[in-house]
Amino acid sequence: MLKNRIIPCLDVKNGRVVKGINFVDLKDAGDPVEQAKIYSDGGADEICFLDITASNENRDTIYDVVEKTSKKCFVPLTVGGGVRSVEDINKLLNCGADKVSINTAAVENSKVVADSSTKFGSQCIVVAIDAKKNGDKWEVFTHGGRNNSGIDALDYAEQMEKNGAGELLVTSMDRDGTQVGYDIDLMSKISSKVNIPVIASGGVGNLDHLVDGIKLGKASAVLAASIFHYGKHSVKEAKDYLDSKGIPVRI
Amino acid sequence: MKVTIVDYNSGNISSVINSFKEVAKEKVNIEVTSDPNKIKSSDKVVLPGQGSFKSCVEALNNIDGLSDSLNEFTMTNKKPLLGICVGLQMFADIGYEETETKGLGWISGKVSKIDNQNGKYKLPHIGWNQINIVRDSKIFRDIENNSHMYFVHSYEFVPNDKKVISATTDYSSNIVCSIEKENIFGTQFHPEKSDMIGLKMIDNFINL
Numbered sequence: 001m002l003k004n005r006i007i008p009c010l011d012v013k014n015g016r017v018v019k020g021i022n023f024v025d026l027k028d029a030g031d032p033v034e035q036a037k038i039y040s041d042g043g044a045d046e047i048c049f050l051d052i053t054a055s056n057e058n059r060d061t062i063y064d065v066v067e068k069t070s071k072k073c074f075v076p077l078t079v080g081g082g083v084r085s086v087e088d089i090n091k092l093l094n095c096g097a098d099k100v101s102i103n104t105a106a107v108e109n110s111k112v113v114a115d116s117s118t119k120f121g122s123q124c125i126v127v128a129i130d131a132k133k134n135g136d137k138w139e140v141f142t143h144g145g146r147n148n149s150g151i152d153a154l155d156y157a158e159q160m161e162k163n164g165a166g167e168l169l170v171t172s173m174d175r176d177g178t179q180v181g182y183d184i185d186l187m188s189k190i191s192s193k194v195n196i197p198v199i200a201s202g203g204v205g206n207l208d209h210l211v212d213g214i215k216l217g218k219a220s221a222v223l224a225a226s227i228f229h230y231g232k233h234s235v236k237e238a239k240d241y242l243d244s245k246g247i248p249v250r251i
Numbered sequence: 252m253k254v255t256i257v258d259y260n261s262g263n264i265s266s267v268i269n270s271f272k273e274v275a276k277e278k279v280n281i282e283v284t285s286d287p288n289k290i291k292s293s294d295k296v297v298l299p300g301q302g303s304f305k306s307c308v309e310a311l312n313n314i315d316g317l318s319d320s321l322n323e324f325t326m327t328n329k330k331p332l333l334g335i336c337v338g339l340q341m342f343a344d345i346g347y348e349e350t351e352t353k354g355l356g357w358i359s360g361k362v363s364k365i366d367n368q369n370g371k372y373k374l375p376h377i378g379w380n381q382i383n384i385v386r387d388s389k390i391f392r393d394i395e396n397n398s399h400m401y402f403v404h405s406y407e408f409v410p411n412d413k414k415v416i417s418a419t420t421d422y423s424s425n426i427v428c429s430i431e432k433e434n435i436f437g438t439q440f441h442p443e444k445s446d447m448i449g450l451k452m453i454d455n456f457i458n459l
Contacts, residue, residue, distance in 0.1 A: 121302035
C-alpha cells in the first residue's frame with residue numbers, strides 16, 4: 001500500500017540554511033547538504049529545498065547546493081523558489097533535483113508548466129500554490145506572498161492539473177509560521193478537486209497537525225519546516241506517531 | 252568492468268548517475284553515453300526513462316544506431332540490462348501513453364494506464380510503496396519482501412507471460428514493478444531514489 005510521505009523543508013538563502021536543525025554536534029549548522037543528509041538518514045521520504053535568495057547575483061548558489069546534496073542523499077529532492085523558466089528547471093534537474101516546484105512563474109505564464117511537463121515529464125513538475133483566505137474563498141498569491149493575483153485557488157489547482165502538474169504543494173499563507181496547524185478546509189477542498197497528489201504545507205506546530213493534514217486534509221504528503229528544526233521532533237518520531245494513529249508510513 | 256548508463260535525452264538522469272557512482276566507487280567504471288559502439292563494448296547497460304512512453308521511444312530512435320546496439324547487446328549477446336521506470340516499460344511491444352507507440356518488443360506485453368477506479372486512486376502513483384516479491388530475482392539478493400521503494404508513474408507494464416514478473420506492488424491492483432527474463436531486468440520503481448535499499452539493488456545488478 002502507498003505510504004503517506006513526510007517531507008522536511010529547508011529554507012536556503014545564498015547557499016546557506018536560514019531555518020534548519022540547530023543540533024549542537026553539527027559541524028556547520030548552515031550547511032544545507034549536511035542537514036539534508038541528517039533528514040534522509042532519519043527516514044525523510046523526500047527532502048525539499050526552498051531557495052529564498054533575494055539577489056540575482058547569488059541565485060547560482062542553489063545549483064551548487066543541489067549538486068552536492070544529490071550525491072549524498074538518495075531520496076527524492078524537490079527544489080523551489082525563484083524558478084522562472086523551463087531553462088531554470090532544466091538546470092536544477094541537471095544538478096540532481098528530482099522535482100522542481102514552480103510558484104510565481106506558473107501564475108504569470110501557465111505555459112511554463114505545460115512546456116516543462118511535456119519536456120521533462122509531469123513527474124518532476126510540482127506547482128506550488130500560496131493561498132490566502134478571502135471571505136469564503138482562497139486567493140492565489142505570488143512573489144513569496146507579496147502579491148495577490150486574485151485568482152481562485154480551487155480553480156487554479158484544477159487548471160494546473162490540466163496543464164500537466166504532477167503534484168500540488170499547497171501552502172496556507174494564513175497559517176504559515178503560526179504553528180496552529182494546516183488549513184484543513186483548504187487542503188481537503190483542493191485534494192477533492194484534483195486527481196493528482198496534494199502536499200500540505202504551512203502551519204505545522206505539533207505531530208497531531210501532521211495527522212490532521214492527512215486524515216482530514218486528505219493530503220498525500222505533509223511538508224513541515226519548524227517542527228523538525230531545533231530538534232523539537234525528529235522525522236522518526238513523526239513517523240512513529242503517524243503510525244500509532246493508523247496512518248500508513250514508511251518505517 | 253564497465254557499466255553504461257544510456258543517455259538518450261529521456262529526461263533527468265542525474266540521480267541514476269549519482270546512485271550508480273555511489274555504489275560503484277572506484278571498483279567499476281560507470282560510463283554515461285549514447286554511443287552505440289560504447290554500448291556494445293559494455294559489460295552491463297542501464298536504460299533509464301522519464302516522461303512518456305512515446306517521448307522515450309522517440310528519443311531512443313532519434314539516435315542513429317542506438318536501438319540496434321541495444322538489441323544486439325540484449326537479445327543477441329544476452330548481456331545484463333536494467334530498465335528503470337519507462338526504461339522497463341519500453342521492453343513491451345506497445346505502449347498507449349499519448350498515442351499508440353511501438354516499443355522494443357523484448358518482452359511481449361503492453362503498457363497501459365493504471366486504472367484509477369474513477370478517481371479513487373490519485374495518479375501519478377507517487378511515493379513509497381512496498382514490493383511484493385513473487386519470484387526470486389538476482390537483483391533482490393539480501394532485499395526483504397515488502398521493502399519500500401520509491402515510485403512515480405501513471406502507466407504500468409502488463410507482460411503476457413506472467414512468469415517474467417518478479418515483484419508487484421499494490422496500487423489499485425497488483426501492478427508489475429519488477430521483472431526478470433534471462434539477462435533482462437527491469438524495475439518500475441526508482442532504485443536510485445529508494446534510499447539504502449535501492450542502492451543495495453543497484454549493487455546487486457552491478458555484481459551480477
